[in-house]
Amino acid sequence: MKSQSSTLLAEVRTFRQNHPEVRYVDLIALDIPGHFYGKRYPVEMLEKVAAGSPLKLPQNAVLLGAQGGLFKIGDYCFHDGDPDANRRLVPGTLKPVSWEAQPLGQMLITSDGTDAPIEFEPREVLAKVLERLQHKGIHPVVAFELEFYLFDKKLDDGLPQFARDPLNDDADDQPNLHIERLSRFSEVLDDMAQTAQAQGIDITVITAELGPGQFEINFGHCDDGLRAADWAALFCRSTRGVALKHGYRASFMAKPYLQFPGSGMHVHVSLYDGAGNNLLAAHQQQPLRHAVAGCLELLPHCMPIFSPNHNAFRRLGGTVNAATRASWGFEDRDACVRIPESDPRNLRIEHRLASADANPYLVLAAILAGLEHGLEARQEPIAPLNEDRNSGADFPLEMLDAVRAMQHQAVLRDKLGAEFIDVYCENKRQDHLAFQQEINAREYRWFL
The missing domain is CATH 3.10.20.70 (Glutamine synthetase, N-terminal domain)
Incomplete structure (x- = not known):
C-alpha cells in the first residue's frame, strides 16, 4: 500500500x-x-x-x-x-x-x-474474473474495436441528422471503406485520435464504415484486461467530447437508423500460459474448439450484457454482419464468434455480438467466463458456419426474455457472481419497464 x-x-x-x-x-x-x-x-x-x-x-x-x-x-x-x-x-x-x-x-x-x-461494480466483476484466470495460469490478451456514428450537433425535432460533409455542406453519403470520407472528416477524426492517445489509449486503425457518418476505431492488443476495458470506456468519453468541440455529436448508440447498420463492439481475445504459449493453439487447436463451445453455450444467457438496452436489440439481424443466432466460423463476419486467420502464436477469437454502447468491463468479463467454461467442460462446438450456414443456437431477442435467461444460469452465477447477476438483471428489468412508460406518436396513430 x-x-x-x-x-x-x-x-x-x-x-x-x-x-x-x-x-x-x-x-x-x-x-x-x-x-x-x-x-x-x-x-x-x-x-x-x-x-x-x-x-x-x-x-x-x-x-x-x-x-x-x-x-x-x-x-x-x-x-x-x-x-x-x-x-x-x-x-x-x-x-x-x-x-x-x-x-x-x-x-x-x-x-x-x-x-x-462493491460486488456489482463492473470493473470489480472483471477484476475477479481476471484474478481467477491468473490463478489458473491463463493470461488473456485483449483488443477492442468500437463503431460509432457522427451526427450533426443539432437534432431535428429530437431526431439525429446526418453529419455534414465539410467540403460541400451536404450529407455524408460516401460508401463503405471509402478513404475519401476519412479525408473529409480528418479534422475531427485526427483530434479524436490524438486526444485518445493523450489519454494513454493505444488506438491503431481508423475505418469508414457502411453507415453515413459511421466509423470504427481499433485498439492495440493489451495483456492487461482491465486496462483494455479502461481504454474502451475512456475512448467513448473523449470521443463524444471532441465531437461536440467540432460541431458534431458522436454516439455509440447501437442502432440509430433502422435502414443502416448498427454499431458494434468487437472484442479480440487470445489466451496464453505463463511461458507465453498460446493456449488456444495447443493440440491441433482443440482448446480453441472447447473455448468456442463455452462461449456459445453461455452467449444466450449473456444477452442483457451484450445488448444492454431496448435499442441494442434492434441491431440484431436485418443488416450485414449482425447475427440473430449463436454461431461461429473461420473468417466469417456473419458469426457471433469469428476466428480470424492468423499464425498459431496469434490465434484468437473475435467476439462480434456486443453493441457499441455495452459496458466494456462486463462484455469482456462475460466473454472470458465463456472461454473459461469451455476450457473446463471440453465440449465440441456446433458446426461452424463454414460447414453449415444454418448452424447456430437461438438466443433471446427481447430484454425481459433475456433477463429471465440470465438470472438463474448456474455457470454465470458462479463465474460472474450471484450478487452481481441478481442486481444487474433487476437493473435491466426496471430500465426496460421505465422505458415503456411513455406513449409515443406511433401508438396514437395506430390505436387512437
Missing part, C-alpha cells in the same frame, strides 16, 4: 508540474448502464487522496438506471441508508482533458482492490 501511495503521489505531482493550469480533476467510474459518474476534485485534494486519505462515494451510484434514476433492487437504494463505499485511484489514468472549455484533468477510480469491493 505504501508503494502504491508513493507511486500515485508521484503521478499527481508530476501531473501538477506539467499542467499547472489545471485546478480540478474529474474522478470517474463506469456504472452498470455504462455511464461515467464521479466527483470533481480540486487538484490539491487529489494529492491528499493519492497520499492515503479516504476516497468515498455512494455505493448505490453504481446502480443508476440509464437515465440516472434509482431503482429498488433488493435492499439497495431505499432500505440500506445509501452508504458510502471506498474507492481508489487507478494508477496511470490521470490525464488532461482537452475538450472542455476550461483546463481539467480526469482519473479513473474503482472499488476493486479496496478492503470491501
